[in-house]
Amino acid sequence: MRILITGASGLLGLNLALEAAKQHTVYGVVNHHPLHTDAFRVIQADLLAPGGPERLLDETQPDWVIHCAALANLDDCEADPHLAHRLNAELPEKLARDVARGGARLVQVSTDAVFDGVKGGYAEEDVPNPLSVYARTKLDGELAAGAANPQAIIARVNLFGWSAVGTRSLAEFFVNNLSAGKRVMGFTDVFFCPLLVNDIAPIFLAMLENGLNGLYHVVSREAASKYDFGVAAARRFGLDESLISPTPVAQASLRAARSPNLTLRSDKLASALGQPLPSWREGLERFYQLYREGYPEKLRQLSVV
Numbered sequence: 001m002r003i004l005i006t007g008a009s010g011l012l013g014l015n016l017a018l019e020a021a022k023q024h025t026v027y028g029v030v031n032h033h034p035l036h037t038d039a040f041r042v043i044q045a046d047l048l049a050p051g052g053p054e055r056l057l058d059e060t061q062p063d064w065v066i067h068c069a070a071l072a073n074l075d076d077c078e079a080d081p082h083l084a085h086r087l088n089a090e091l092p093e094k095l096a097r098d099v100a101r102g103g104a105r106l107v108q109v110s111t112d113a114v115f116d117g118v119k120g121g122y123a124e125e126d127v128p129n130p131l132s133v134y135a136r137t138k139l140d141g142e143l144a145a146g147a148a149n150p151q152a153i154i155a156r157v158n159l160f161g162w163s164a165v166g167t168r169s170l171a172e173f174f175v176n177n178l179s180a181g182k183r184v185m186g187f188t189d190v191f192f193c194p195l196l197v198n199d200i201a202p203i204f205l206a207m208l209e210n211g212l213n214g215l216y217h218v219v220s221r222e223a224a225s226k227y228d229f230g231v232a233a234a235r236r237f238g239l240d241e242s243l244i245s246p247t248p249v250a251q252a253s254l255r256a257a258r259s260p261n262l263t264l265r266s267d268k269l270a271s272a273l274g275q276p277l278p279s280w281r282e283g284l285e286r287f288y289q290l291y292r293e294g295y296p297e298k299l300r301q302l303s304v305v
Helices: 011-020 052-060 074-079 081-102 133-148 170-179 197-209 226-237 267-273 280-292 295-302
Strands: 002-006 025-030 041-044 064-067 105-111 153-157 184-187 214-218 244-247
Touching: 002 011, 002 052, 011 025, 011 197, 041 052, 052 081, 064 081, 074 081, 074 133, 081 105, 081 133, 105 133, 105 197, 133 153, 133 214, 153 197, 170 184, 170 226, 170 280, 184 226, 197 214, 197 267, 197 280, 214 267, 226 244, 226 280, 280 295
Parallel strands: 002 025, 002 064, 025 041, 064 105, 105 153, 153 214, 184 244
Antiparallel strands: none
16 A cells, blocks of 8 residues: 655654554655655655645555654644644644545544543543644644545544654653653642554554544543653663652643543454554563664654755
8 A cells, every 4th residue: 555644853763663664555744854765755844734635645645644743842832833733623624624535535633631630530422622732723633634634544642752853752752761861740739641653553543444534532541640651661661760759740831732631442443453452561662662673763863864
């Protein structure tokens, strides 16, 4: 298959492109952060430019499109809500319409943050209530993409893994800071279901291969607090877990509101694929093994000019 992946320099996009390129022809779209790799074809493009998505689809003629590009930094979204809406809501609608017109299949990547986190255990049928600009614009993108392309897959994710810049995931945050002997906060009252990015790649491909469409939660089958996740990472890497201060999120003075309980159910997708989704503990073990294999350094080399 010919797969077009946007946001290919980001945490999810890069790992997804590298994993998919083992079996498919992959085109990875970047904008401000160039990549240098022979694993897949890198295309520099501004998706917000007039006619940008159409030209990209004409050039690559993909069978599948996985749209990872977004303004994902919560504070950046709060600072520039207009840009957040253009990237996270308007672009998915435009791309979904263009993909549908060309006959390709689309995965629109969304977020667990569309929920307010009051109760947790959210299923796909639960009504979202986003708390931040990021979450609101991502929900708008879900709705717009789904309306423009009813055959699209809308995938709500929470993820961790190694990135080219080394600072894109919570797991990297804990490992980097603890390795440097720095004390960090671990939120005891924020719960999530993160999946390793390298595990998400085969799941997305299986969803496309099985002809799924509609909304799915693509998350770990098990939940953890961010404090417990940090402690587990520290123990696996042989780092000092006492450097992680158990902290209520209210004491962190964060600019953008965080949803406290973003535990999501993944049984709909597990049933569709005929197997349970991986757990975050399994992902953390693979995260560690990738570290042992020098994978983080390999990723960093891809972004060296």
